[in-house]
Amino acid sequence: MQNKLPEYSIKDINLFKIGRYKVLWALQHMPVVNYLRNIYSKEKIFKGYRIGACLHITSETANLILNFKKAGAEVYLCASNPLSTQDEVAAYLVKQGISVFGKRNESSEEYYKNIENVAKTMPHFIIDDGGDLITFVHQNQKYIRNVIGATEETTTGVIRLKNLYNQKLLKFPIIAVNNAKTKYLFDNRYGTGQSTVDGLLRATNILIAGKTVVVCGYGWCGKGIAQRFKGMGGKVIVVEIDPIRALEAIMDGFSVMSINKASKIGDIFITATGNTSVITMKEIKKMKEGVILGNSGHFNVEIRMDEIEKNTLRKRIIRDGLTEYFLKTGKKIFILGEGRLLNLACAEGHPPEVMDMSFANQFLSIKFLKENPYMEINVHNVPEEIDKQVAKYKLNTMNVKIDSLTKIQKKYLSSWELGTL
Ligand SMILES: NC(=O)c1ccc[n+]([C@@H]2O[C@H](COP(=O)([O-])OP(=O)(O)OC[C@H]3O[C@@H](n4cnc5c(N)ncnc54)[C@H](O)[C@@H]3O)[C@@H](O)[C@H]2O)c1
Structure with a gap:
């Protein structure tokens, strides 16, 4: 062995x-x-x-x-x-x-x-x-x-x-x-939230305040990512396909729109959907010059790296975890951690x-x-x-003590008649 x-x-x-x-x-x-x-x-x-x-x-x-x-x-x-x-x-x-x-x-x-x-x-x-x-x-x-x-x-x-x-x-x-x-309430939300910001910062050292950050997917990871970017002064847009999660994002204070519309506005795009082909060349063609794209979902299929590679004239690694792509369209874009989960590829998870x-x-x-x-x-x-x-x-x-139900509370919670104290 x-x-x-x-x-x-x-x-x-x-x-x-x-x-x-x-x-x-x-x-x-x-x-x-x-x-x-x-x-x-x-x-x-x-x-x-x-x-x-x-x-x-x-x-x-x-x-x-x-x-x-x-x-x-x-x-x-x-x-x-x-x-x-x-x-x-x-x-x-x-x-x-x-x-x-x-x-x-x-x-x-x-x-x-x-x-x-x-x-x-x-x-x-x-x-x-x-x-x-x-x-x-x-x-x-x-x-x-x-x-x-x-x-x-x-x-x-x-x-x-x-x-x-x-x-x-x-x-x-x-x-x-x-x-x-x-x-999932802690690891996916707070863990991925913090370490995704950490990965972006280690790879770029840019200021988040004032930037428009598009978060694709408002599941447990997406919620954490959106919350942390907002906390650092980013203007966060959420992209979702689930109507309930889209509503949740609105009431949590985020703008929600289609990927088509968000593509034209964002400075930074982070995917965390567990799905494929969330950002393809179709979306990238609409994006501004110099956008930064990263993925925190498990597999490297959320951003279609194969399409990007095919549409690239040349590329160069400009910092650890950050690659600059010169696209055939004449635009340049930056990819974090080769499109692999960036909180681990560019930071420590x-x-x-x-x-x-x-x-x-x-x-x-x-x-x-x-x-x-x-x-x-x-x-x-x-x-x-x-x-x-x-x-x-x-x-x-953590040395935190919490209360437990009293007898009367247990009885109340297990009864159906009105008037039970
Ligand atoms: N980077 C990490 O360390 C880490 C940690 C935990 C989970 N993950 C991975 O992150 C991904 C997301 O996990 P989760 O727990 O948040 O899942 P989740 O199911 O809670 O959330 C995913 C969300 O993405 C949405 N979605 C799906 N397709 C979409 C699309 N095309 N456009 C926009 N939104 C879309 C879904 O409606 C859902 O709300 C998974 O791949 C998971 O394995 C990564």
Whole structure:
């Protein structure tokens, strides 16, 4: 079994030392993950189990992976995006005895090879972000034999896996970690909101105040992105296809219009829809000279990079994470992180405080699958007791006490007659 990638020489003290400090710093802001580590590393509850994970290789992920290792599991990790791996974190994990298959800026071929490397370890549990590892073992069933169940981290992955289930092809139960309230209300909203602004700033260092920012998609990610750009003085326009979410955006104080109209006005465009072809050459032709385009949705299909490439005379990288495209039409545009999720490609992804809750859900959901190995083959939500438990742990670590229902309140809420006190 490959235990480390040749790219990561453990003699490279500096690389893994930087990684170590980053991982420890993140852990200080992940008290729930740390709490679970302290409990379950004593009990070694995953002894004898192999876990295959396909996640963004960041400091926060490292802490989740170390939790499983310390709880007795053998863990194999590959990246869930070719541009999101933090090499110093990967090097640190290798030093800790984790098999890591992934490096920053890997080719598409290397990316899928690394997914296969993890599949080859015949995992008992899979942790996925986007569905690539789970779909890979379904397409290559020789690797599926031992899988008891899996978890999925993101909206796009949950949609793909529900489609697999609807086509009667799903072979093991999935827990949709994304659908836990302690995940999407915080990670998707505040995490993607802040880290998308962070990615744009690191790649451009421009002033947001006074700029017109078009946010495509007003789901949990879009809400966070719109809110944060507004907070920094941006004039935010929302583009939606769902009438209810469009109304929500209006009442939250944003302008809402079609992509056609917004294309002519925006300075910065951010997609977060989980859909394809939101910005194509048709829209780009209407845009102003020098616009900045970025995507925070899971896959790099929201902005049609293939169309842009075909319509480009030449391009150049002008800063880390920022490419200038000279289009055949004579216009130039700027693309963040090659159209891949920019909060990870141009920054470091979500802050540890929100990943603390997402990854506590991951850890407890894999534990739940282990304790309930004969769950119906379907895409399940995270059990409510786990979701609530994560919220309680988080509040405890923040030293926040909340009230509970009094007897009289419980009785009132469970009655139907008027006049019950
Ligand atoms: N960058 C990150 O770190 C990160 C974190 C979490 C989720 N995600 C990804 O971000 C994407 C969005 O996730 P979410 O949780 O906000 O999903 P969501 O389902 O809550 O929201 C998506 C919204 O986009 C809208 N939409 C769909 N097609 C559209 C179109 N053509 N034009 C305008 N709006 C359109 C939908 O109506 C919906 O309101 C997914 O791909 C998800 O996997 C990324």
